[in-house]
Amino acid sequence: MSNLRSFIINRIGWDLYLKPFMYKKLPSGLGWPATMGSLCALLFILQALTGMFLAMYYVPSPDLAYESINYIMNEVSMGRILRGIHHWGGGAMVVLVFIHMMHGFFAGTFKAPRELTWVAGVVLTVVSANIPKDIPVIGDFTTRLMLGGDRVSGLTLTRFFSMHMLLLPGLMLGFIGFHIYLVRIHGVADPLASDAVGKKHVKPFPQHIYRFYPEHLFKSTMASVIVLGVIFLLAIYGQIPFEGKAGTLDPDYLPRPEWYYMWLFQILTFFPGSVEVIGSLVIPIGGVAILFGMPWLSQSKWRGVADRPIATAMGALCLIGIIYLTLMGFGGARSYGRIIPVPDRSLNASELKGLQLFVELDCAYCHNINGRGGRIIGPDLANVVVRDRSQAWLIKFIKDPQAESRWTTMPKYNLDEESLKALADFVLALDFKEHRMKIISRTDVKAGNTK
Numbered sequence: 001m002s003n004l005r006s007f008i009i010n011r012i013g014w015d016l017y018l019k020p021f022m023y024k025k026l027p028s029g030l031g032w033p034a035t036m037g038s039l040c041a042l043l044f045i046l047q048a049l050t051g052m053f054l055a056m057y058y059v060p061s062p063d064l065a066y067e068s069i070n071y072i073m074n075e076v077s078m079g080r081i082l083r084g085i086h087h088w089g090g091g092a093m094v095v096l097v098f099i100h101m102m103h104g105f106f107a108g109t110f111k112a113p114r115e116l117t118w119v120a121g122v123v124l125t126v127v128s129a130n131i132p133k134d135i136p137v138i139g140d141f142t143t144r145l146m147l148g149g150d151r152v153s154g155l156t157l158t159r160f161f162s163m164h165m166l167l168l169p170g171l172m173l174g175f176i177g178f179h180i181y182l183v184r185i186h187g188v189a190d191p192l193a194s195d196a197v198g199k200k201h202v203k204p205f206p207q208h209i210y211r212f213y214p215e216h217l218f219k220s221t222m223a224s225v226i227v228l229g230v231i232f233l234l235a236i237y238g239q240i241p242f243e244g245k246a247g248t249l250d251p252d253y254l255p256r257p258e259w260y261y262m263w264l265f266q267i268l269t270f271f272p273g274s275v276e277v278i279g280s281l282v283i284p285i286g287g288v289a290i291l292f293g294m295p296w297l298s299q300s301k302w303r304g305v306a307d308r309p310i311a312t313a314m315g316a317l318c319l320i321g322i323i324y325l326t327l328m329g330f331g332g333a334r335s336y337g338r339i340i341p342v343p344d345r346s347l348n349a350s351e352l353k354g355l356q357l358f359v360e361l362d363c364a365y366c367h368n369i370n371g372r373g374g375r376i377i378g379p380d381l382a383n384v385v386v387r388d389r390s391q392a393w394l395i396k397f398i399k400d401p402q403a404e405s406r407w408t409t410m411p412k413y414n415l416d417e418e419s420l421k422a423l424a425d426f427v428l429a430l431d432f433k434e435h436r437m438k439i440i441s442r443t444d445v446k447a448g449n450t451k
């Protein structure tokens with residue numbers, strides 16, 4: 001028995017590597033925030049495992065993707081729960097990675113010698129938030145890059161799928177390894193040392209011994225149980241919000257961002273029309289650049305919140321802004337598109353079809369009509385007629401907005417010629433100088449009740 005024990009101990013390098021790792025002394029002031037990093041790693045593993053099983057059933061082809069998700073949900077045993085864990089686990093990962101990064105920001109742990117640890121962490125935040133797919137404009141760019149065009153084909157979906165399950169996780173794995181390696185060499189930043197080089201300037205209580213095992217591992221395990229518990233409960237009892245056929249990249253998908261980008265999308269409402277590029281490009285890229293540059297932008301040698309009033313105030317302002325914009329985005333998203341202002345006259349067949357499409361394609365997600373009914377990411381559609389747009393111009397614009405306005409977030413609507421003409425006719429009918437405004441409801445339009 002003791003032979004077997006010493007065999008294993010020698011072969012796995014217990015004394016040399018694992019034991020010092022297990023019993024390593026950590027700064028005695030480490031608290032719950034220090035468990036965030038391992039939680040993020042745990043969720044990455046959870047995503048990898050559930051993703052592996054889902055990949056056995058998911059078929060990345062336009063005809064079968066939707067069916068295969070249905071099959072996973074209804075036929076595969078535990079399939080619904082598996083997909084639930086992957087879905088909620090993904091959301092939880094974004095939240096925890098964000099909290100982990102925010103903690104680093106406020107605690108100033110990015111300062112020397114941990115600059116590269118921070119940079120690798122920012123890369124991980126960007127990649128885990130799945131930016132190549134979802135960010136307006138940038139996402140659209142990478143989408144187009146990967147598609148080599150705009151048409152959704154079988155190839156597209158296969159490429160997205162391999163991006164999602166091979167390239168991105170592979171990239172993340174590399175950066176996670178690098179990040180953790182750096183944490184190992186430079187150690188965890190000591191919360192009680194308030195300057196960057198680790199000189200203690202406060203010593204509020206006598207140091208007690210705090211090791212990885214058992215003290216820190218206990219805290220991490222507790223935190224993991226809570227997070228995993230919440231994810232499992234959501235997977236069992238929660239409803240995955242209906243995604244339409246978005247997962248299949250159906251060209252008719254509704255233009256909704258992931259919930260964690262809602263705030264970014266909401267920023268667009270402040271920069272309508274020709275200054276849209278500020279919201280869609282300048283702010284996101286600028287924000288990420290500032291995050292990357294933090295170790296070099298922040299000149300003070302102090303680490304603590306109280307010693308860095310400017311960085312702390314700016315960080316807090318951004319955080320409050322993000323939360324506020326997220327709430328605003330959801331508040332607004334709930335009520336848009338219920339009513340549609342139309343001219344008070346009978347519409348011809350093409351205009352009626354356009355109205356129908358306006359509702360089905362959810363144009364109100366970004367457009368108001370005469371100040372009502374929609375959100376204000378795009379221009380008010382009642383102004384189109386004032387601008388003297390021609391039917392031909394509108395058809396071309398709706399089919400491919402980026403050809404006209406390179407940075408716009410408006411999606412391409414690759415519809416048949418008749419539908420495009422109908423949308424153009426409907427937009428041109430919104431002439432409230434000529435006719436009085438009449439309000440009709442979305443339900444009426446859906447029921448074909450537009451008299």
Ligand code: HEC
Nearest residue numbers: 255273361363365366377378379384387405408409410423
């Ligand atoms: C994701 C948001 C979004 C959605 C959804 C959207 N649009 Fe737009 N749309 C915009 C933005 C932003 C612009 C401004 C583009 C610019 O000028 O740079 C715009 C511009 C337009 C214009 C040009 C207005 C003008 O005179 O310059 C028309 C017409 C238009 N949209 C129609 C539609 C229709 C019809 C739909 C639904 C099929 C739709 N949009 C869906 C964001 C959106």
